[in-house]
Amino acid sequence: MAFEGPVQDLIEEFGRLPGIGPKSAQRLAFHMLTIDTEDARRLANAIVQVKERVRFCVRCFNVAEQQECRICRDPRRDPTVLCVVEEPRDVMAIEKTAEFRGRYHVLGGAISPIDGVGPDQLRIKELVARVGAEDVAELVLATNPNIEGEATASYLARLLKSMGLRVSRIASGLPVGGDLEYADEVTLGRAFAGRRDL
Amino acid sequence: MRRPGSRFGGRLEPFSHVDLQLYAGRSLDIVTQAELVTSFAPVRADFALSACGSAMVEAADHLAQEDERSNRLFLLLLEGLRTLALSPATPSAVLDGYLFRLASVAGYHPHLDACAACGAPGPHDVFTIAAGGALCPDDAPFDAHPLDPAVTGLLRRLLGGPLSDQRDAPEDPRVRRAAAALVASYLTYHLGRPLRALELVER
Ligand SMILES: [Zn+2]
Ligand SMILES: [Zn+2]
Numbered sequence A: 001m002a003f004e005g006p007v008q009d010l011i012e013e014f015g016r017l018p019g020i021g022p023k024s025a026q027r028l029a030f031h032m033l034t035i036d037t038e039d040a041r042r043l044a045n046a047i048v049q050v051k052e053r054v055r056f057c058v059r060c061f062n063v064a065e066q067q068e069c070r071i072c073r074d075p076r077r078d079p080t081v082l083c084v085v086e087e088p089r090d091v092m093a094i095e096k097t098a099e100f101r102g103r104y105h106v107l108g109g110a111i112s113p114i115d116g117v118g119p120d121q122l123r124i125k126e127l128v129a130r131v132g133a134e135d136v137a138e139l140v141l142a143t144n145p146n147i148e149g150e151a152t153a154s155y156l157a158r159l160l161k162s163m164g165l166r167v168s169r170i171a172s173g174l175p176v177g178g179d180l181e182y183a184d185e186v187t188l189g190r191a192f193a194g195r196r197d198l
Numbered sequence B: 001m002r003r004p005g006s007r008f009g010g011r012l013e014p015f016s017h018v019d020l021q022l023y024a025g026r027s028l029d030i031v032t033q034a035e036l037v038t039s040f041a042p043v044r045a046d047f048a049l050s051a052c053g054s055a056m057v058e059a060a061d062h063l064a065q066e067d068e069r070s071n072r073l074f075l076l077l078l079e080g081l082r083t084l085a086l087s088p089a090t091p092s093a094v095l096d097g098y099l100f101r102l103a104s105v106a107g108y109h110p111h112l113d114a115c116a117a118c119g120a121p122g123p124h125d126v127f128t129i130a131a132g133g134a135l136c137p138d139d140a141p142f143d144a145h146p147l148d149p150a151v152t153g154l155l156r157r158l159l160g161g162p163l164s165d166q167r168d169a170p171e172d173p174r175v176r177r178a179a180a181a182l183v184a185s186y187l188t189y190h191l192g193r194p195l196r197a198l199e200l201v202e203r
Helices: A005-015 A024-033 A037-053 A088-097 A125-135 A149-163 A184-195 B041-045 B045-061 B072-083 B091-105 B149-160 B173-191 B196-200
Strands: A081-085 A103-106 A138-141 A166-169 B017-023 B030-039 B126-128 B133-135
Touching: A005 A024, A005 B045, A081 A088, A081 A125, A088 A103, A088 B041, A088 B133, A103 A125, A125 A149, A149 B030, A149 B041, A149 B045, B041 B045, B041 B072, B045 B072, B045 B091, B045 B173, B045 B196, B072 B091, B091 B173
Parallel strands: A081 A103, A081 A138, A138 A166
Antiparallel strands: B017 B030, B126 B133
């Protein structure tokens, strides 16, 4: 079942977004018909602005509004420690913890053999070049704790350790406020393996 | 697979062997319970193993038919992942054995001795992928290249033995690479598409 002209176009555009199936795309498109023209314009404008004004930091590939991102420009950040993440949104998540005072490197994804994504498709060459050119002594690998993130961390650890760098991996374990009983055994197993002295 | 949020946490990850209770949905089935049998943690934690494991899962996924029981394929995949989890010295050799046997399980059994066309007893020194194996002098195309007997010998061991025999492959690396290339082309031909994960497997 296809709708007419602009409505159908909008449904198709929404349907291309990640995590939006045909039903949701239709619901969103019809929602747009009910909102004020002003609200619709603001949404459209925000999308255009983000494409026109935001780019990637030339150093770490985080989102930036200038050549370099806010974090790379900040002289108070420790230049000897780099935290390696998959996506810019991971930078934001780690920044919220206020635990990390070094700088970042955004890979732009994770190694996924099944999807045909190898090291060459990620910003690993750039990472190696940075490590050589900057004063980096330690790397914290903060890729996701799933198959792809772990393959990436294991690949990077081997590569970076051979360059004589200190490499660590963020711990994975139980969510704070959670309940042991409900944890799956993979997560609980990790929490045990990563236990520490008190 | 569509990810059901975090309800099953680390259980529903590629490589994980799980015992599932499914509810038949309209287009996709819905997981209502998941018990982990094993997560093959060592395979996940090492890049070389993970690349081989991914190739195993990718090939099995292409060959398994939806809604069809594939016991032999499933058992072979388990054997493959289990062998990788023992951190073999040559994981790529384990993968080659798995892929060659997988072709056989999927109905593309490679004939290494008797002629694949007429059944004339072998050994024959010509092997063609399209024919599905060895060909006798009468059936071999005139421009076919004979196969190195050392490579044929390795192919026979890959097809016949348990995968654990490949954990520490003693063969000449040149012979192993030739056999690996043949296994890869054999599978690509019969799958009708290349295995993407093979590109990241370290030889
Ligand atoms: Zn930056
Ligand atoms: Zn023949």
